[in-house]
Amino acid sequence: MTDTAPSAPPCEALAHLKTALRKNRRHAHHRYFQLASVTAEGYPRNRTVVFRGFATDDQTLLVITDSRSDKVAEFAQNGAAEIAWYFTETREQFRIRAVTSCISGSTGSTEDAALREQVWRQLSDAARAQFFWRSPGLALGAGTTLVTTEAVPETFALLKLSPVAIDHLVLSKVQTRRHSQLIDKHWHEQWINP
């Protein structure tokens, strides 16, 4: 059974991910990964997003998005997500299955609201401005722009991605692949054929 508890003890694969982030930091790509959701029709839907760091538990990955975007509706209906992340310097791929929760203006605990506010305050003006644009995904020019405010806009959503399984593939001379899964609040790790 797959566990969804975000407060599980540390996973070795996550430690490797943090090492990969450090070793690949001179490449801009280390901040981007592909994030897949499932549409209402059951199709996979993939997109590139910026990694915004870990939450205070040091395990949950953070992504920002527009609360009006399709992915938010998709994750509301089905919280299952998959991240695909390739690091060119160290030639390793992480595929992370995660359970998603979305913190927007009207949702989340006090702690989540504070985290959302903190991430908003760290954004550049250019990044913030996008949240006052017309609704993403509508026909060009459709929808209305929002009045720019100092307060965090309703359109600003923080996605929390809580890993429940990690497939770590290393493409060195000897290829290795390890599967980690969170079962009953413990990470179980197994080497598998690449």
Ligand SMILES: Cc1cc2nc3c(=O)[nH]c(=O)nc-3n(C[C@H](O)[C@H](O)[C@H](O)COP(=O)(O)O)c2cc1C
């Ligand atoms: C390099 C790059 C970084 C991006 N970062 C984000 C991001 O952090 N958050 C986001 O919502 N969209 C980001 N996007 C846009 C998404 O890939 C996607 O086009 C958009 O979010 C709409 O997706 P949706 O309709 O599936 O919700 C990024 C795109 C690129 C190319």
